Amino acid sequence: MNAVEIENLRRVYRATIGTFRRSIKEVVAVDNISLAVQPGELFGLLGPNGAGKTTTVKMLTTLLIPTGGTARILGYDIVRQADQVRPIIGFIFGGERGLYWRLSGRDNLQYFADLYRVEPRVAKKRIPHLLELVGLKGRDDEKVEGYSRGMRQRLHIARALLHDPQVLFLDEPTLGLDPVGARELRSMIRDLSTQGKTILLTTHYMFEADALCERIAVINHGRIIALDTPAGLKRYAQDLSVVEVEVFGIEDNALEQIRALPAVEAVSVENQDQRQVVLVQSSHGSAVMQPLMEILAGMRVGKVVVREPTLEDAYVRLVGGEKGIAQVD
Amino acid sequence: MSTREKIVANLRVIRTVFVVFFKMLAVDLFIIFTVLIQPLLIALLAIYMNRERASEVAIYLIVGSGMTGLWSGLLFTSSFAIRGERWFGTLEMLVGAPTHLGVIMLGKTLAHVTLSLSSMIFGYIMAALVFRFPLVIIDPLGFLVSLLFTVVAFISFGLVIAPFFAISPAVEGWVNALEFPVYVVGGFLFPILILPQWATPLSYALAPYWAAQALHLTSSGAGSVYPNFPLWHDWVMLLLFSVLYLFLSRWLFAKVIRRAKVEATLGLQ
Ligand SMILES: Nc1ncnc2c1ncn2[C@@H]1O[C@H](COP(=O)(O)OP(=O)(O)OP(=O)(O)O)[C@@H](O)[C@H]1O
Numbered sequence: 001m002n003a004v005e006i007e008n009l010r011r012v013y014r015a016t017i018g019t020f021r022r023s024i025k026e027v028v029a030v031d032n033i034s035l036a037v038q039p040g041e042l043f044g045l046l047g048p049n050g051a052g053k054t055t056t057v058k059m060l061t062t063l064l065i066p067t068g069g070t071a072r073i074l075g076y077d078i079v080r081q082a083d084q085v086r087p088i089i090g091f092i093f094g095g096e097r098g099l100y101w102r103l104s105g106r107d108n109l110q111y112f113a114d115l116y117r118v119e120p121r122v123a124k125k126r127i128p129h130l131l132e133l134v135g136l137k138g139r140d141d142e143k144v145e146g147y148s149r150g151m152r153q154r155l156h157i158a159r160a161l162l163h164d165p166q167v168l169f170l171d172e173p174t175l176g177l178d179p180v181g182a183r184e185l186r187s188m189i190r191d192l193s194t195q196g197k198t199i200l201l202t203t204h205y206m207f208e209a210d211a212l213c214e215r216i217a218v219i220n221h222g223r224i225i226a227l228d229t230p231a232g233l234k235r236y237a238q239d240l241s242v243v244e245v246e247v248f249g250i251e252d253n254a255l256e257q258i259r260a261l262p263a264v265e266a267v268s269v270e271n272q273d274q275r276q277v278v279l280v281q282s283s284h285g286s287a288v289m290q291p292l293m294e295i296l297a298g299m300r301v302g303k304v305v306v307r308e309p310t311l312e313d314a315y316v317r318l319v320g321g322e323k324g325i326a327q328v329d
Numbered sequence: 330m331s332t333r334e335k336i337v338a339n340l341r342v343i344r345t346v347f348v349v350f351f352k353m354l355a356v357d358l359f360i361i362f363t364v365l366i367q368p369l370l371i372a373l374l375a376i377y378m379n380r381e382r383a384s385e386v387a388i389y390l391i392v393g394s395g396m397t398g399l400w401s402g403l404l405f406t407s408s409f410a411i412r413g414e415r416w417f418g419t420l421e422m423l424v425g426a427p428t429h430l431g432v433i434m435l436g437k438t439l440a441h442v443t444l445s446l447s448s449m450i451f452g453y454i455m456a457a458l459v460f461r462f463p464l465v466i467i468d469p470l471g472f473l474v475s476l477l478f479t480v481v482a483f484i485s486f487g488l489v490i491a492p493f494f495a496i497s498p499a500v501e502g503w504v505n506a507l508e509f510p511v512y513v514v515g516g517f518l519f520p521i522l523i524l525p526q527w528a529t530p531l532s533y534a535l536a537p538y539w540a541a542q543a544l545h546l547t548s549s550g551a552g553s554v555y556p557n558f559p560l561w562h563d564w565v566m567l568l569l570f571s572v573l574y575l576f577l578s579r580w581l582f583a584k585v586i587r588r589a590k591v592e593a594t595l596g597l598q
């Protein structure tokens with residue numbers, strides 16, 4: 001049996017727009033998704049803002065009713081058998097809402113342990129253990145309103161693990177964590193996976209997906225546009241070579257010119273303070289170098305690197321290619 | 330998980346939720362005003378208006394003003410019970426947990442009603458100690474039983490209010506429309522005999538009216554429309570209303586949760 005099984009899942013939001021002349025606009029957030037996650041697998045859902053990741057996770061966690069299609073968690077239907085699904089799953093949604101700010105971290109966990117029907121004697125041992133695991137030991141008697149963003153995010157993770165669920169849904173788990181905290185969390189996710197938990201996580205961060213996931217589904221505009229192992233996905237960019245140019249203050253029309261060059265597949269810009277790193281993917285290797293340098297002539301150019309394609313390049317090609325210039329943060 | 334284990338787990342949730350929310354409410358200034366200060370002002374005003382025979386009617390007015398605190402406290406806290414969770418972003422966490430939302434709300438309503446009850450006790454102590462009114466409850470046992478039925482009926486009503494206000498967009502309007510009129514139609518501070526005839530059926534349709542009847546009858550002996558209307562009739566009516574409200578509540582909860590999952594409003598602020 002699959003741990004998560006999704007068949008033609010669809011979700012349409014209806015939003016009313018306008019104050020006086022009201023009309024209803026339909027947004028197709030998830031458009032016919034099908035996939036299966038094996039028990040014990042660490043599966044990633046990767047996609048840009050608005051791709052439909054959170055919507056998918058909300059449906060799988062019984063918080064949203066699909067417009068069409070079905071999904072099952074360990075065989076239980078997410079709509080008809082939601083009561084059976086809830087005790088076996090844990091979930092977190094990136095962000096800091098969803099906790100009682102006037103209670104301490106420990107009291108929050110105690111409260112949710114009861115809601116998840118954890119036996120008191122089990123909870124008594126597990127709560128201190130989880131507090132230690134997420135690095136909140138020593139701060140657990142303070143009110144959540146005094147916690148930092150990252151501390152709240154960690155408390156959410158402890159909350160999701162209270163009832164020792166078999167399947168975990170982590171929607172942008174490292175959102176708002178500092179680099180060290182994010183790394184600790186990634187190693188924790190890896191540990192949980194080693195313990196045999198099935199994990200479905202969503203992320204924007206390529207390296208995170210690459211480092212953690214056994215398989216990745218790239219999702220855009222509510223559709224799965226690729227589903228493979230990280231190595232498999234990299235093959236999407238195998239024939240590409242990538243030129244990374246560091247520039248200081250590049251104009252949009254220069255980017256358009258680069259984009260228009262015959263050998264160029266995709267262009268993306270990474271903003272770092274005053275400098276930008278322009279990534280140019282081309283199918284003709286170094287042939288693109290000369291025209292590229294002509295366009296950049298007169299600009300302050302820093303490092304120029306030609307390198308092998310990475311998962312990020314595959315992602316940019318899949319997702320950003322059609323948009324022309326992708327902004328990566 | 331067996332049914333028995335589920336019941337035990339639900340009782341644990343009710344206890345935990347009760348403790349957590351009772352502590353939160355007890356330091357909430359708005360709630361303190363609603364359940365303690367406002368009823369006290371009402372009682373003082375009513376006693377002043379009846380100052381010639383104040384010592385005779387004091388107990389009637391204390392019980393009556395206590396009921397205004399009970400009602401207003403319930404109305405405000407229960408109408409905010411689900412909306413508040415949505416506001417804090419915790420509603421998704423609650424709906425996503427195995428415990429039924431209604432059980433969690435039962436714990437919260439219990440906290441609301443317990444705090445609101447303190448309003449009546451507070452009024453009683455104030456009247457007895459500060460104003461030195463002779464406060465005698467003519468049928469203490471009957472009064473306690475009536476209070477128990479009242480609490481059950483008010484909790485059940487709170488469990489209707491919570492989901493009802495979660496779907497109704499015009500919450501503020503409803504709360505205001507229900508607060509003071511129920512004081513009057515419920516016969517909290519004066520018998521409904523002085524109201525126009527057409528209002529009587531309205532009174533009969535409200536559990537607070539039957540609660541007021543039973544509490545007045547057992548405390549001061551006043552208040553019954555029909556002099557020979559026996560006390561146990563009030564109790565039966567309170568019980569019937571409680572059952573009715575609980576069925577209505579169950580239906581409303583199912584509807585509210587389903588609707589929020591369809592319209593994606595669980596997580597909205
Ligand atoms: N409650 C809602 N009502 C209307 N539209 C919504 C609602 N929630 C999401 N959407 C729309 O559905 C689409 C998918 O949103 P979703 O939150 O699932 O994306 P996401 O992949 O999680 O994005 P992000 O990376 O920014 O978190 C977007 O176009 C979004 O505007």
Ligand SMILES: [Mg+2]
Nearest residue numbers: 053054055171
């Ligand atoms: Mg999202």
